[in-house]
Amino acid sequence: MSTxxxxxxxxxxxxAIGEPVIEVHNLTKRYGRNIVHQHLNLDIRRGEIVTIVGGSGAGKTTLVRQILGLEKPSSGSIRMFGEDLATVxxxxxxxxRTRTGMLFQHGALxxxxxxxxxxxxxxxxxGKVPADLLRDIVMLKLEMVGLPCKHASKMPAALSGGMVKRVGLARAIVLEPELLFLDEPTAGLDPRSSDEVVDLxxxxxxxxxxxxxxxxxxxxxxxxxxTRVAVLAERRVLIAAPVEEVAGVDDPFVREYFLxxxxxxxxxxxxxxxxAKLPRAALAPAFGSMGGGPC
Structure with missing residues (x-):
């Protein structure tokens, strides 16, 4: 669907890539005796798209929840837009939070x-917004995500999976945020719908x-x-770099996931x-039987 x-x-x-808008320093997160993050550091700069990857239980969602202020770190600090979340x-x-938007995995409509x-x-x-202004705002966001205005009156149950994602994105950007969080935005979509969401x-x-x-x-x-990929492994950010650099890191998770x-x-x-910057192993033939590689 073009827009x-x-x-x-x-x-x-x-x-343009600018100043840090998220600064995570020496973060540790514990649940009882279970340590999810330990001495974790990560900066995200204005204008970037940073993807967080890691194995099951690596703490990807836990990290995002702490950045959003929904959970508190056990120790360490998180700054957003220059403000320490512990003292705000x-x-x-x-x-x-009006400067951030969130698309949840299944839309959460x-x-x-x-x-x-x-x-x-x-x-x-x-607060109170005039009805005509509110309508203009909502219809503009629908147009921005490539949905005709006729869908405004529909209930979520009448939408396809791709349309649910688009409505979720429209809601996430309705306040004109500077910072957008996306949790598995292509999960559950067919290849065409997935490509359309990535394009959007x-x-x-x-x-x-x-x-x-x-x-x-x-x-x-x-x-x-x-722009960069942040790999969570061993309770910390192993590397945060362009994907072609990440693929060359000598680490079991990186080899399994990327190679x-x-x-x-x-x-x-x-x-x-x-x-041309990829390691030689990443350039091995990648077509044929579907065996191997991560699910």
Missing amino acids: PLKEAVRDLPLP GAEDMRLM FSSLTVFDNIAQPVREL ISTLHRALGLTVVLVTHDLDAMVALS GMRGRRALQALPPERR
């Missing part, structure tokens, strides 16, 4: 609300100058979108100038 927005921003440059007051935290009301909900939470994320990143934090197992989406057949196939779709 007018995609055509409008086709020739625009990618957002409730009102300032509420305002800070309110099943009892229409598409219009789902998208309008964050605006209504801020890329378009919104370029159009709105967003900083994006992406959690995904989708190797194709990771390679297509990421299996599916990983190699995704990496070999990189542009030639980036593909």
Whole structure:
């Protein structure tokens, strides 16, 4: 599904990489005796798309929840937009959250609300907004994510999986955030719908100058979108770098995840100038039987 927005921003440059908007320093997170993160460090700079990957139980969602202020670290610090989350007051935290948007894995739409009301909900939470202005805001966001206005009156149960993701994205950007968090945005979609969502994320990143934090197992989406990839392993960020550099790290998880057949196939779709920087193992034939590689 093409959108007018995609055509409008086709020739625009990618957002310039700027100052850090998220700074995680020496983070440790414990649940009883279970240590999820230990001395973890990660910076995310304005304009980047940073993908967080890691094995099951590596703490990807836990890290995002701490960055969003939904959980507190056991020790260490997290700064967002230059503010230490441990010392930010409730009102300032509420305002800070209006500068962020979140797309949940399965859309997390309110099943009892229409598409219009789902998208309008964050605006209504801020206070009274004139009905005509609210309608204009919601319809603009629907247009930006490539959905005709006729879908505004539908209930979530009447939507396809790809449409649910688009409505979730419209709600995530309705307050014009600077920072967008995406949790498995292509999960459960067929290949065509997955490609369309990846294309939409890329378009919104370029159009709105967003900083994006992406959690995904989708190797194709990771390679297509990421400025850098942050690998969670051994309770810390093992490396945060462009994917062609990450693929060369001598680590068991990296080898399994990036250099299996599916990983190699995704990496070999990189542009030639980036593909030339891949380790030799990533350039081995990636087509044939579907055995090997991560699921």
